[in-house]
Amino acid sequence: xxxxxxxxxxxxxxxxDEAIAxxxxxxxxxxxxxxxxxxxxxxxxxxxxxxxxGDDATAxxxxxxxxxxxxELRLVPVVEDAQLLDALGRAAK
Numbered sequence: 001x002x003x004x005x006x007x008x009x010x011x012x013x014x015x016x017d018e019a020i021a022x023x024x025x026x027x028x029x030x031x032x033x034x035x036x037x038x039x040x041x042x043x044x045x046x047x048x049x050x051x052x053x054g055d056d057a058t059a060x061x062x063x064x065x066x067x068x069x070x071x072e073l074r075l076v077p078v079v080e081d082a083q084l085l086d087a088l089g090r091a092a093k
Contacts, residue, residue, distance in 0.1 A: 001053070001054065001055055001077055002037070002051060002052065002053050002077070002078050002079070002080070003051075003052045003053070003054075003060055003075055003076065003077055003078065004049060004050070004051055004052075004075075004076055004078045005049070005050040005051075005052060005063075005064065005073060005074070005075045006047065006048070006049055006050075006073070006074045007047050007048055007049075007050070007067065007071040007072065007073050007074075008046065008047035008071065008072040009045060009046060009047055009070075009071060010070065010071065010072060015070050016045075018070055019067075019070040019071060022067075022070070028050075030052060030054075030059075030063050031059050031062050031063055031066070032059065033054055033055075033056040033058075033059030034052055034053070034054040034056070034059045034060055034062075034063050035052065035053040035054060036050065036051075036052055037051040037052065037053055038050075038051045039051070047071075047072075051078075060075065
């Protein structure tokens, strides 16, 4: 299953600096059981998007918790267009 994690960097300069230091140290890598498919950060450094894949809800939650002290997060399951079309076809029956 795929998840889109959106993040907003808190405006506190100390927190922002800690987020930068943590990212440099860890590379922002996902824990075991979670595949980080892609990540985009806004050019103004206000936040960004992380596309994750995994079936272990605990591991996905762990990834979010690794950053929740410094970032405002939203984590939602997402589907690709082919999956959406399949679901829409099933709903029409």
